[in-house]
Amino acid sequence: MPAIANKILLIVLDGGSDRPVNGTTPLASADKPGLDALANGGINGIMDTVDIGVRPGSDVSHLALLGYDPYKYYTGRGPFEAAGVGIDVKKGDVAFRCDFATVEDGTVKDRRAGRIQDTDALAAAISEKVKVPGVDIIFKRSTGHRAALVLRGKGLSPDITDTDPHRDGLRLKECRATADTPEAKHTAGVVNSISEQAMGVLGDHPLNVDRKKQRLLPANAILLRGAGGVPEMPDFYGKYDMKGAVIASAGLIIGVGKLCGMECLTVGEMGAGLSGATERAKVEKAIAALGTHDFVLVNIKGADEAGHDGDFAKKKKFFEEMDPAFQSLLHLQRVLVIVTADHSTPVLVKRHTADPVPIVIHGPGVRIDDVSRFNELIAYQGGLHRLKGLDVMPIALDLLDKEEKYGA
Amino acid sequence: MPAIANKILLIVLDGGSDRPVNGTTPLASADKPGLDALANGGINGIMDTVDIGVRPGSDVSHLALLGYDPYKYYTGRGPFEAAGVGIDVKKGDVAFRCDFATVEDGTVKDRRAGRIQDTDALAAAISEKVKVPGVDIIFKRSTGHRAALVLRGKGLSPDITDTDPHRDGLRLKECRATADTPEAKHTAGVVNSISEQAMGVLGDHPLNVDRKKQRLLPANAILLRGAGGVPEMPDFYGKYDMKGAVIASAGLIIGVGKLCGMECLTVGEMGAGLSGATERAKVEKAIAALGTHDFVLVNIKGADEAGHDGDFAKKKKFFEEMDPAFQSLLHLQRVLVIVTADHSTPVLVKRHTADPVPIVIHGPGVRIDDVSRFNELIAYQGGLHRLKGLDVMPIALDLLDKEEKYGA
Structure with a gap:
């Protein structure tokens, strides 16, 4: 040796x-x-x-x-998840782990949307249609129901709560600031807007219409968690x-x-x-x-x-x-x-x-x-x-x- | 299992x-x-x-x-001793471990006052008669020669020395400030006053008169040590x-x-x-x-x-x-x-x-x-x-x- x-x-x-x-x-x-x-x-x-x-x-x-x-x-799992799905995250970005989920009347019915596999079309729709002025939104699917979201822009903060209630049967949560700063409040607002827009985009998406016909759970919402600022x-x-x-x-x-x-x-x-x-x-x-x-x-x-x-x-x-x-x-x-x-x-x-x-x-x-x-x-x-x-x-x-x- | x-x-x-x-x-x-x-x-x-x-x-x-x-x-043993004997100590209090002792001509003859057991009457006398304006004095006996003292009031500091010389045969010590603050100096003065008053109260206390008759060592002083501010x-x-x-x-x-x-x-x-x-x-x-x-x-x-x-x-x-x-x-x-x-x-x-x-x-x-x-x-x-x-x-x-x- x-x-x-x-x-x-x-x-x-x-x-x-x-x-x-x-x-x-x-x-x-x-x-x-x-x-x-x-x-x-x-x-x-x-x-x-x-x-x-x-x-x-x-x-x-x-x-x-x-x-x-x-x-x-x-700084939280978000940046690592986002880098893991291939997003080229940068210092200053705020990143999240996301999951496609099934939400009915504001309640999370299934945090994995019936273990959906092919989310290409859904991810593309979110990337194309969900917009917030002044913020770049980078959304990318991962395997199964998993995805990642990155927010890029000025004045963002990771000091915010999850929208994911972390258990089926609970209400989809509103994102709130955990720090008393304009950046945290702004970012919470951005996240809530994205969460709401995503439901609009996904709700009547052909893929979900199709899933319902097949008696599969629709992936009609995204849950966000693990917000973290990208570390250097x-x-x-x-x-x-x-x-x-x-x-x-x-x-x-x-x-x-x-x-x-x-x-x-x-x-x-x-x-x-x-x-x-x-x-x-x-x-x-x-x-x-x-x-x-x-x-x-x-x-x-x-x-x-x-x-x-x-x-x-x-x-x-x-x-x-x-x-x-x-x-x-x-x-x-x-x-x-x-x-x-x-x-x-x-x-x-x-x-x-x-x-x-x-x-x-x-x-x-x-x-x-x-x-x-x-x-x-x-x-x-x-x-x-x-x-x-x-x-x-x-x-x-x-x-x-x-x-x-x-x-x- | x-x-x-x-x-x-x-x-x-x-x-x-x-x-x-x-x-x-x-x-x-x-x-x-x-x-x-x-x-x-x-x-x-x-x-x-x-x-x-x-x-x-x-x-x-x-x-x-x-x-x-x-x-x-x-912060010192005082707060723990005081809590241990049942005093409801509060943040800001300065607490001490005390011992009933025998002092002769300013010299500590026995730091345990002949291993005295029943100090109820002595403790009651101290509680009743020892007074310092602006300071609440809480004194409570423990087992044997042991006791605890708590000072409560504004402007107190634990940055002071013991009156206990820690060995028999040495002079009872004067309490001194270990920090150059008005609070420490004030507290040292309070302690010296208590130490002196206690000797007055205990010296001719009937219980000690009785002990002397029985050729037992009188518990005619209290030694203070382990001053500590009560931690939160x-x-x-x-x-x-x-x-x-x-x-x-x-x-x-x-x-x-x-x-x-x-x-x-x-x-x-x-x-x-x-x-x-x-x-x-x-x-x-x-x-x-x-x-x-x-x-x-x-x-x-x-x-x-x-x-x-x-x-x-x-x-x-x-x-x-x-x-x-x-x-x-x-x-x-x-x-x-x-x-x-x-x-x-x-x-x-x-x-x-x-x-x-x-x-x-x-x-x-x-x-x-x-x-x-x-x-x-x-x-x-x-x-x-x-x-x-x-x-x-x-x-x-x-x-x-x-x-x-x-x-x-």
């Missing part, structure tokens, strides 16, 4: 970490010789991606793992002198990568599913990308979904299906392979928790410890002890001999 | 942690199957209740364990959405709980002694209190006293006497049981030290580690690694599924 690595592959098992159920976890009970071999040949530990006892969203976790302090750069983030290349790439299916994670200045590399059917096969393809793509990039972040979906579903067997099976991808990493040369999770999504809780995640670092120079399997019940015994997410990049850069010395 | 706990029982073995003597400690050598079973079935670690290398008082430790940063809320502390219920209770015999700890807005639940003979039996009764009371409260803090005295006495055997025996109480916790349902200490009081040092304390968290959802006994020599091998006191509440709330998510 070469003495020093010159590339980093960071694989994040989204929501992969868990709490024990009858003494074991999906990771601990899965038959996964590849991932266990990485743990066996690497240095292990547990990690609080943001801080002890903090339940992180995937966006803030990934920021921390990439070395960007979320308390400094995280140091460029990944400038920060680390490494050309970075992100491989992910979630727009939110792609957006994190993009706002950090990383290139987004898509995989053929990547967004389509969360099976072991599609997720293995991401790792294959990442290995290939190491030929042209110095740092590749791969976000692996599947485990998180199973955690939210409370499905232990599905989560376990996913790791088993994924495992061949990890076996292919064992013999990479000059690559530091880091495998971890962004947060726990325990099947008994069905949402993100703050339980620390396991982490392994495998590759040239690491002090191999006695931990021989990769799971959250044993990782605490490893040589890394208990890290924070912001520790990962400094450790990795040091192993690559890219850290500057402090002192003489 | 249910998936998620909904109550928290925090048991603090005051001063329970130690340094090794001939390779072992009171905790490590005690026969305590109950506490060891909690460790065996829980997740363990070591903890710096305030920070690494900081020797904490019980008050600041308990604040940290309850999630209140002592560097923000601890967020209410425990508002902060955590949990109804909290404190069970303790030390006024200082009761005061910490009260200033946090917790209910103080006393146990019959709780204040009377520090035997295994009285301390076990606290735990029994706590288990009952979990029926009406979401969070119960129990402060267990006994070990600290033995540590201050330098008595290894007594400290060890205390844990053995206490142990049945821990056995009764093993089968609680939906209760997260946390056992720790607030600081070390090593028998070879006889005072508080900064050595980290052991901690175990037992209950639904915890990742059980390989540690099978509860003591400060082995706890470092546990899955929690090394915590700080302020980490405890976030970890516990996360296990109870009560933490908010940060990010998306």
Whole structure:
């Protein structure tokens, strides 16, 4: 093995970490010789991606793992969602996560509009017809019912509330200013105007008329949430002198990568599913990308979904299906392979928790410890002890001999 | 076992942690199957209740364990002592810990006035006769020689020195301002006047005349120390959405709980002694209190006293006497049981030290580690690694599924 690595592959098992159920976890009970071999040949530990006892969203976790302090750069999910769907957001923009929804008499009947898939025509109609003087409105659909909205112009503020009531059966909300400033009040007014105009544009749109005929729920409104001012983030290349790439299916994670200045590399059917096969393809793509990039972040979906579903067997099976991808990493040369999770999504809780995640670092120079399997019940015994997410990049850069010395 | 706990029982073995003597400690050598079973079935670690290398008082430790940063809320022991004896302190008050003492010709002969017990009549005399224009003087006795004083009024400041010389045989001190402000100088004057008036009131008090006849030391003065402005502390219920209770015999700890807005639940003979039996009764009371409260803090005295006495055997025996109480916790349902200490009081040092304390968290959802006994020599091998006191509440709330998510 070469003495020093010159590339980093960071694989994040989204929501992969868990709490024990009858003494074991999906990771601990899965038959996964590849991932266990990485743990066996690497240095292990547990990690609080943001801080002890903090339940992180995937966006803030990934920021921390990439070395960007979320308390400094995280302004809300909007900017990351918008960047993730391909909007070229700029500092000063106010961005939102949007969802096409079904609203009846002012009440949100379905926050996903019957899980509508093709929203091209609806998005085009909003882009064409919804106007507010003095404000550029950039609206773009994402996968399924998802979309993003960006407001660009003078005097805008992110200090406003969501229009999304966050639960079916509640009234569509009016956007209100949360700061006593003219900018916040102005922006709330802009948002309310957009919300209202969108209902006018979508209500009698042919696609929705058609959906009603088919007894499908119409996508007759948009819900806005996660307003955030676009942060000014140091460029990944400038920060680390490494050309970075992100491989992910979630727009939110792609957006994190993009706002950090990383290139987004898509995989053929990547967004389509969360099976072991599609997720293995991401790792294959990442290995290939190491030929042209110095740092590749791969976000692996599947485990998180199973955690939210409370499905232990599905989560376990996913790791088993994924495992061949990890076996292919064992013999990479000059690559530091880091495998971890962004947060726990325990099947008994069905949402993100703050339980620390396991982490392994495998590759040239690491002090191999006695931990021989990769799971959250044993990782605490490893040589890394208990890290924070912001520790990962400094450790990795040091192993690559890219850290500057402090002192003489 | 249910998936998620909904109550928290925090048991603090005051001063329970130690340094090794001939390779072992009171905790490590005690026969305590109950506490060891909690460790065996829980997740363990070591903890710096305030920070690494900081020797904490019980008050600041308990604040940290309850999630209140002592560097923000601890203004001196006075306010906590005063709240602990039942004075309804208010923001702006300046509060003191007091002791009835024996002073002869200006020299403090005994800082505990011969360990006087019944001070009711003396306290009443002070309350009735000691007056300072423009200042409300609230004086209340506590157990034994202890008492508390609160000054209420305009223009008061806690920036003053103690009158207590902190050692027998030294002169009773004059209170001085430590800040160059009119408020501090005014308050120092108030304190000196109270100190002098108290000597007048107590000197020829019938109770002291009587004591002298019995060749007991008269309680002819009060010593003041720990001046602190009453802090404005967020209410425990508002902060955590949990109804909290404190069970303790030390006024200082009761005061910490009260200033946090917790209910103080006393146990019959709780204040009377520090035997295994009285301390076990606290735990029994706590288990009952979990029926009406979401969070119960129990402060267990006994070990600290033995540590201050330098008595290894007594400290060890205390844990053995206490142990049945821990056995009764093993089968609680939906209760997260946390056992720790607030600081070390090593028998070879006889005072508080900064050595980290052991901690175990037992209950639904915890990742059980390989540690099978509860003591400060082995706890470092546990899955929690090394915590700080302020980490405890976030970890516990996360296990109870009560933490908010940060990010998306």
